[in-house]
Amino acid sequence: MENELSGRRLWQVAGAIRDRLHAVRLSRFHKAQGQIQGLASDLAELESVRRKLSLCVARSWTAAAGSLMDEAARLFRSLNFTSKDAELGLNKPEVAIPNVRDVLEELLQAEEEFEGLRYYPEDQILAIVTDTIELEGIYLGDFEVQLHIAALGDPSFRSLYRVVALDPHPSVRNEAVTHPHVSEERLCAGDAGAAIDTALAGGRICDFFILVRSVLTNYNRDSAYVTLEDWDGAACHDCGSVMGEDDTYYCTSCDNDFCGECSSCCSRCDETTCLGCLETCPVCEDSVCSGCMTRCPECGERLCRRCREEARCPCLNEEPETQEEEKHDADTSGIEDASERGEADGTGGTRDPDEAATPVAAQAAEEGAGEDRASVHTDGLGETALLP
Amino acid sequence: MRIMFINNDGGGYADYVEVAAGTTVDKFFSQQIAGGKAEDYLIRVNRQPVPRDYVLQEGDRVTVTPTKIEGALAA
Numbered sequence: 001m002e003n004e005l006s007g008r009r010l011w012q013v014a015g016a017i018r019d020r021l022h023a024v025r026l027s028r029f030h031k032a033q034g035q036i037q038g039l040a041s042d043l044a045e046l047e048s049v050r051r052k053l054s055l056c057v058a059r060s061w062t063a064a065a066g067s068l069m070d071e072a073a074r075l076f077r078s079l080n081f082t083s084k085d086a087e088l089g090l091n092k093p094e095v096a097i098p099n100v101r102d103v104l105e106e107l108l109q110a111e112e113e114f115e116g117l118r119y120y121p122e123d124q125i126l127a128i129v130t131d132t133i134e135l136e137g138i139y140l141g142d143f144e145v146q147l148h149i150a151a152l153g154d155p156s157f158r159s160l161y162r163v164v165a166l167d168p169h170p171s172v173r174n175e176a177v178t179h180p181h182v183s184e185e186r187l188c189a190g191d192a193g194a195a196i197d198t199a200l201a202g203g204r205i206c207d208f209f210i211l212v213r214s215v216l217t218n219y220n221r222d223s224a225y226v227t228l229e230d231w232d233g234a235a236c237h238d239c240g241s242v243m244g245e246d247d248t249y250y251c252t253s254c255d256n257d258f259c260g261e262c263s264s265c266c267s268r269c270d271e272t273t274c275l276g277c278l279e280t281c282p283v284c285e286d287s288v289c290s291g292c293m294t295r296c297p298e299c300g301e302r303l304c305r306r307c308r309e310e311a312r313c314p315c316l317n318e319e320p321e322t323q324e325e326e327k328h329d330a331d332t333s334g335i336e337d338a339s340e341r342g343e344a345d346g347t348g349g350t351r352d353p354d355e356a357a358t359p360v361a362a363q364a365a366e367e368g369a370g371e372d373r374a375s376v377h378t379d380g381l382g383e384t385a386l387l388p
Numbered sequence: 389m390r391i392m393f394i395n396n397d398g399g400g401y402a403d404y405v406e407v408a409a410g411t412t413v414d415k416f417f418s419q420q421i422a423g424g425k426a427e428d429y430l431i432r433v434n435r436q437p438v439p440r441d442y443v444l445q446e447g448d449r450v451t452v453t454p455t456k457i458e459g460a461l462a463a
Binding site for chain 2: 195210
């Protein structure tokens with residue numbers, strides 16, 4: 001294969017890894033040098049403050065001495081912080097940097113363990129390919145574990161290695177998850193994290209690849225990006241069809257997952273609800289979830305909250321109809337009375353339309369004509385009231 | 389005698405350890421990985437697989453790597 005690593009190229013890669021580890025170690029010394037330099041500067045400044053303070057005390061310059069005390073306190077705080085930081089850095093366990101031959105042996109061992117090594121010179125990537133992985137009956141395919149040699153010792157650890165699915169069989173729920181513990185080509189190493197760090201710091205490349213493989217060939221149900229149970233999608237609680245993450249709808253009424261065909265949303269609260277949990281309001285005939293259904297306080301009939309708030313239950317409409325009928329009866333009798341009176345007084349029963357529409361008022365006005373103490377008013381429902 | 393032991397279990401470390409003469413790989417594993425099952429580990433001596441009754445020699449390099457490690461979900 002084009003990228004197979006062997007012969008002279010193996011030596012070159014071993015040399016590149018060794019150089020990179022050497023550079024990482026050197027950078028650690030550089031950092032320690034900077035920390036010690038910071039400590040030395042603070043100590044020199046403290047010595048200067050000590051000399052000035054001695055002079056102030058000898059000459060009783062109390063104001064100046066007070067300022068110097070503040071300066072000394074600031075320096076002590078700085079020294080405390082810098083010394084602790086330096087101590088932590090210096091106490092990190094020293095990792096022996098392997099020589100080129102040791103790294104070469106690691107590469108040869110990896111080549112033997114994984115039946116070949118791959119190298120991509122343009123990106124300085126060293127890689128192995130795992131066997132086909134199948135976990136709990138779910139086929140996941142083979143993976144290429146890519147180690148970025150140039151990133152060794154890089155604090156942004158996430159970019160150091162990638163796990164690329166060569167025959168991807170991602171979860172239906174999330175296409176970026178190609179393995180329960182791999183998302184966007186990044187492995188969450190879990191219990192292997194510290195051992196992987198240690199192996200890479202010591203140039204134990206083969207151990208690194210074996211550790212990654214040990215994670216890939218196992219499954220931790222409690223901490224997976226997508227569990228294997230849901231790998232091919234969850235089944236609709238109603239029709240049983242398999243659904244992807246984007247096609248799954250959670251019913252807030254019965255707490256189950258449903259497909260798009262078996263779910264809808266409540267016309268009142270807009271919550272996703274399965275068809276089984278939706279009810280049809282008998283008044284407005286909208287589909288409503290059980291939380292938005294209630295009962296009519298008058299007749300106890302089930303109806304949606306909006307119909308209840310708007311008093312649209314049929315039982316509440318019965319009363320206004322009765323009143324309407326009464327009004328109609330009153331109107332009819334009023335017209336008849338006026339007609340009779342018109343015939344009697346010679347007007348022939350011709351009346352103003354408004355007057356006809358308010359027969360009771362008209363009648364009352366006639367009865368109270370000439371009396372200034374009160375006037376008669378109608379509210380349009382055939383009821384009368386006295387106004388002052 | 390002294391051998392190099394690389395333990396990739398837990399945090400992972402590499403160090404020299406003293407072992408008694410005549411110690412087999414099986415016995416060494418039991419001493420170092422308390423409660424561990426040998427079948428759950430990849431054991432290599434001088435980078436090569438060896439039988440359980442292989443008797444360790446001065447300067448051997450023993451690597452023990454778990455084959456069943458639980459991954460996790462990124463925090």
